[in-house]
Amino acid sequence: MRDLDLILQAYEASGGDPDLLKNDRVARLVISGNEVIGLNEIQGISMQAEPLEDGVRVRLEVAPGVQIPQPVHLCFGVIPESGVQRIVSDFDIGDGADVAFTAHCTFPNALEVRHVMDGTITVGAGAHMRYHETHYHGETGGVVVEPLARVQVGEGGSYTSTFSLSEGRAGKVAFQYEVDVAEQGSAELNARVMGYGDDEVLVRETIRLNGVGARGLAKSRIALRENARGEVYGTTEGNAAGTRGHIDCIEIVRDEAIANAVPVVRVTDPQAQVTHEAAIGTVDKKELETLLARGLTEEQAVDVIVRGMLEG
Amino acid sequence: MTEGKTAPLLQVQDLRVAREGHEILRGVDLQVDAGSVHVVLGLNGSGKSTLAYTLMGAGGYTTLGGSILLEGEDITQEPIDARARRGLTLAWQEPARFEGLSVERYLSLGQPEPDRERLLEALEAVNLDRAYLPRYVDEGLSGGERKRVELAAVFAMRPRLAILDEPDSGIDRFTLDDIATLMRRMASEGSAVLLISHRDEVVQIADHASLICGGRIMQTGLPDVICDRYTQYCSPCEQPIVVERGDSYA
Ligand SMILES: Nc1ncnc2c1ncn2[C@@H]1O[C@H](COP(=O)(O)OP(=O)(O)OP(=O)(O)O)[C@@H](O)[C@H]1O
Numbered sequence: 001m002r003d004l005d006l007i008l009q010a011y012e013a014s015g016g017d018p019d020l021l022k023n024d025r026v027a028r029l030v031i032s033g034n035e036v037i038g039l040n041e042i043q044g045i046s047m048q049a050e051p052l053e054d055g056v057r058v059r060l061e062v063a064p065g066v067q068i069p070q071p072v073h074l075c076f077g078v079i080p081e082s083g084v085q086r087i088v089s090d091f092d093i094g095d096g097a098d099v100a101f102t103a104h105c106t107f108p109n110a111l112e113v114r115h116v117m118d119g120t121i122t123v124g125a126g127a128h129m130r131y132h133e134t135h136y137h138g139e140t141g142g143v144v145v146e147p148l149a150r151v152q153v154g155e156g157g158s159y160t161s162t163f164s165l166s167e168g169r170a171g172k173v174a175f176q177y178e179v180d181v182a183e184q185g186s187a188e189l190n191a192r193v194m195g196y197g198d199d200e201v202l203v204r205e206t207i208r209l210n211g212v213g214a215r216g217l218a219k220s221r222i223a224l225r226e227n228a229r230g231e232v233y234g235t236t237e238g239n240a241a242g243t244r245g246h247i248d249c250i251e252i253v254r255d256e257a258i259a260n261a262v263p264v265v266r267v268t269d270p271q272a273q274v275t276h277e278a279a280i281g282t283v284d285k286k287e288l289e290t291l292l293a294r295g296l297t298e299e300q301a302v303d304v305i306v307r308g309m310l311e312g
Numbered sequence: 313m314t315e316g317k318t319a320p321l322l323q324v325q326d327l328r329v330a331r332e333g334h335e336i337l338r339g340v341d342l343q344v345d346a347g348s349v350h351v352v353l354g355l356n357g358s359g360k361s362t363l364a365y366t367l368m369g370a371g372g373y374t375t376l377g378g379s380i381l382l383e384g385e386d387i388t389q390e391p392i393d394a395r396a397r398r399g400l401t402l403a404w405q406e407p408a409r410f411e412g413l414s415v416e417r418y419l420s421l422g423q424p425e426p427d428r429e430r431l432l433e434a435l436e437a438v439n440l441d442r443a444y445l446p447r448y449v450d451e452g453l454s455g456g457e458r459k460r461v462e463l464a465a466v467f468a469m470r471p472r473l474a475i476l477d478e479p480d481s482g483i484d485r486f487t488l489d490d491i492a493t494l495m496r497r498m499a500s501e502g503s504a505v506l507l508i509s510h511r512d513e514v515v516q517i518a519d520h521a522s523l524i525c526g527g528r529i530m531q532t533g534l535p536d537v538i539c540d541r542y543t544q545y546c547s548p549c550e551q552p553i554v555v556e557r558g559d560s561y562a
């Protein structure tokens with residue numbers, strides 16, 4: 001199977017462990033273009049994948065109360081230089097379930113590839129979902145990636161997502177995440193993106209803390225150089241008593257890169273609290289000088305700081 | 313340079329430094345010999361950190377006059393990394409935090425070549441166990457832990473001269489004995505230490521000591537003498553008492 005080999009290669013190059021994609025005890029879904037080339041269900045998880053003209057529609061359910069021991073592996077890619085891949089997904093995490101996902105998206109040869117991840121996610125009451133997505137877009141910058149997600153976190157449930165792109169070009173990345181959190185639930189959104197060349201990184205995240213005691217954290221770490229652009233719009237709403245939200249945005253810019261951050265905090269209940277911090281600019285002077293005092297050159301020191309920020 | 317062989321490790325002459333237009337160091341004279349431990353004692357605001365940062369070459373300070381010589385070579389205008397590559401390093405009074413940088417990697421950054429044994433030795437020297445290696449040098453470390461990691465990083469680097477700015481502040485159970493052991497160990501490996509403190513007990517571990525006040529070294533001499541002077545006469549003063557500078561060590 002040529003496609004599978006190519007996608008496995010790309011997956012491995014982006015930091016994935018190919019053995020896991022062969023292990024039958026690991027739930028997985030591998031999609032190349034609009035073709036499902038690997039699907040493995042395990043007890044407690046059901047997956048349906050149906051091809052669309054320009055992608056795949058996926059429905060994934062985790063049964064209530066089930067704890068999935070190993071992360072579910074998702075691997076999406078487009079191997080040719082051009083193409084569209086739209087993954088329309090519906091994730092339903094049953095009440096009290098606990099599951100982690102490791103997703104790898106690779107477009108190693110992209111000159112003109114568009115990848116849309118259009119997800120609807122429901123995390124049930126008391127359920128926990130962690131989603132870790134790593135992207136590798138090659139060195140040409142010819143990718144447009146649009147991760148869109150609408151997430152509902154039920155009472156006492158938690159949702160954590162991490163999007164990471166710290167190798168190769170970003171191309172154009174436009175996130176749009178909207179999360180609603182019910183009573184005592186929590187949501188944490190992490191975006192870590194590096195951009196250079198004429199890459200564009202746009203992050204739009206909204207967390208609505210609707211239930212009493214709900215918590216939210218939106219954390220973005222963007223490193224830009226050359227002519228890259230970055231925009232981060234983070235909105236967090238505290239709509240009930242005892243809600244706690246925080247927006248934490250750091251963008252490091254070098255060369256001709258331009259960044260902006262617009263944190264919006266909105267509180268509609270006097271007992272809610274939402275805070276934000278945003279730091280945009282060059283690397284922190286003291287961090288830099290500390291590493292210089294260890295004998296690193298300025299370039300090495302900046303590299304250590306930026307990598308740490310993107311990986312931490 | 314023939315003079316290089318006999319020159320002291322560090323020689324500071326009439327160093328005057330300003331920050332944001334305010335003259336803070338007002339003519340510092342100081343000498344540190346290779347392999348020795350030299351303590352600079354002074355009250356809050358006397359200019360200790362300013363001295364440490366200017367010796368390291370940190371930004372934000374303007375040199376108004378004077379010179380800094382390392383092994384006879386004038387480094388007054390050199391950038392930090394060039395000074396570090398000559399073997400000079402600094403442990404900051406309030407060390408920086410780094411997201412996503414592990415203690416292990418942080419300790420290894422200053423090493424001329426990778427030496428894991430040395431990292432473990434460095435951790436042990438500051439009473440931290442190896443469970444700290446994978447932890448991040450970020451907000452997750454307490455203030456005292458962060459300072460210990462800073463000392464370990466300096467130790468791991470085997471510097472020619474380590475400037476330690478208040479290494480003991482904020483570190484509990486890291487007694488004077490621990491610091492003395494660390495200093496002695498560094499000295500036995502050929503590292504000199506310029507230890508900056510406001511605590512007079514620290515002087516016990518020094519070969520030489522200096523008293524700084526109002527941005528000037530008021531006196532340099534044997535540790536006991538300096539300690540007596542500091543404890544008996546030093547109180548925050550508007551006008552520094554001008555005394556003879558650069559007493560000989562003998
Ligand atoms: N930007 C500035 N403008 C004016 N004065 C400054 C500035 N920065 C520092 N100073 C002053 O310089 C003096 C020396 O500061 P420094 O930090 O070197 O003192 P220190 O001896 O290290 O004190 P501590 O024991 O509190 O650490 C202080 O009086 C301080 O207020």
Ligand SMILES: [Mg+2]
Nearest residue numbers: 360361362405
């Ligand atoms: Mg100080």
